[in-house]
Amino acid sequence: MPRRHRRRFPTAALGGTGMLGLFLAIVLAGTVHNARNTISGTAYAAPEPAPTVHKGTPAQPGTANPAPAEPGAAPETANPAPAAPEPEAPRTRAPAAPRPQAAGTVRLAHGGTATLVRREVGIDGVLPIPNSLIQASWWGAELHAAAGATVLAGHVNWRGATGPFAELWSAKPGDPVSLVDQAGTLIPYRVSQVVTLGKDELPIRAEELFAQDGPHRLVLVTCGGRWVGGERGYASNQIAIAVPA
Template sequence: MRGRPVVAAGVSALALAAVAALFGGTAAVPGTPVAAPAPPVSAAGAAGAALPAAAPAAAPTTTTAPAAPKPSSPPKAAAPERPAAPKSQAAGTVRLRGGGEARLVRTELGPDATLPVPESLREATWWGADLAADEGATVLAGHVNWRGRTGPFAELWDARVGDHVSVVDPAGKNWSYQVSEVVTLGKDELPARAEALFGQSGEHRLVLVTCGGRWVGGSDGYESNRIVVAVPA
């Protein structure tokens, strides 16, 4: 779950121009020529100038009324656009509300009772209860980022109660969950809450875990953990 902090890209000149416009200012894009305004046109002649004589009136002529235009058929209404079908989800994956998807890797706790982190940015380690269990936590842990790339579990920092989470087990069966709780804990706060969040008693739940907050380096990496709890929908 550790990773290097992601540095935001710099602001472009075009973005600065948009900001200036929002505050009522003007901003020219460098290199764009600006046309000079045309001189104003006066309706009256210069003082003392002779006005031209009026042209003689033309003799009346007989004209034929143009034929009435044929009525045209009303334009056809455009067919409403259909929303794109969601991409099918592969077996053995978890998908978050925003589309972030990670491959599940079943694992056991390490010798010091710590949850192993996945080896790949697109993987989530899976420890604890099976998806079909009546009780206990199915714990999935994933990276927030790694070597400057953002991981799918970065979405957990935008998670809200009511969000949908979809899990497809290795056999291809779909399990649907709805977020019921979102928790942010410092690394030093996590041990006191570990049993309640990750324990194998109580109603069955899906628990998604990643890191984030301030980068402190060392063995901690980030100072906080983001924990999202979801219940069967």
Template sequence: MARNGRLLAGFVFGAATVLAVQFGTGVVTAPPVAVVGTALPVAAVVPPAPVAPAPAPTPAPASTTPAAPAAQTTAAPPPQPRGTVRLPGGGTAALVRKDLGPSGELPIPADLGQATWWGAALDAASGASVFAGHVNWRGATGPFAELWTDRIGAEVTIVDSAGKTWRYRVSQLVTVHKDDLPARADDLFGQSGPHRVVLVTCGGRWVGGSDGYEENRVVIADPT
């Protein structure tokens, strides 16, 4: 979400251009060359002496020792800091606890690298822990921009302030027009039903004004 007075703003997608280059192949054929020689008398032709055939090479014995596989190294991801949420693609945001505004709106984070946390605690038996993050701000892309490309089954991890890790699995991907969001707020962000994490940002078409972008992206993840 771009920073504005309303819940969330959005994400600008770029387009990648791919240039395909096709190479051709050809065959060059040299013209025939005439060979001119002088015929020799029959008596001058002496048959060559027979040449003994060369012995066939002896094949080398096959090796019975398998070749050692090439060593592969994979860089381990950096440890996740305390008090953060990490999305499936690696985007990480610091969690900041907030209360709802006077009109019931969810406050937006003060920084691109933060996510507002409202609702249930991580150890709650029911209710949604709602994390809202910027999609971009002042030309920089926020970590929550990847909500638009996340997939069902991907993992979300949260490390609380005490250092405990909580793991969740993405179960729903929802795109909601901002005009339709109030009618779905209880369903998506309510404090009833099984405990879950709800990640939300903005995107879609830029409309400006207090809305910024016209849609919200909501990703729901269940405890594993």
């Protein structure tokens, strides 16, 4: 009796030894400093007001009487200061149109874009990681498949730079995701579910998430959470599942 071939799924954290920071983990660390600006200077006494002469009041001895005003003459006033020009209304710039999406790419809700590179799961169940920060390993169903999961795995950061798949850590249901095939055809999706799993949980749910049967879906995967180093790299995987829009 022929042996049944067992389909392999990505089960080993989508990466292995040497991952370092690539597959993601946005670990926010920092110190907040509260600072108060101070202004130092010397206080000067306010100038004394100039003396005024009230009508009908005799001048003090030794001072000249003010000349009477001519009938009908307008009272003297200081030359008024020129009115300040009215500020111009702020000019609003129209938002820049998004760049056309290149063929063979995936674009996330906030513009993160990666080039699709076809990969196959190794005998150890590991999906090879991309060779570049702006690439995504593509495994599973074809882009126009009627069923099954199209799995895309991308870096979160690498060599001090943030990868486009870092966006998965802020993804939410309803976010748009788009694929463009090699012919330039746009394939729109909407995120339906976002899941965070520990590295030990991923093998348990691999068949559920990455199965090649059932309704067609796009499964986007990266790493993140706490950095533990070694073969594990980051402690978690961030997964967004998107369905055709």
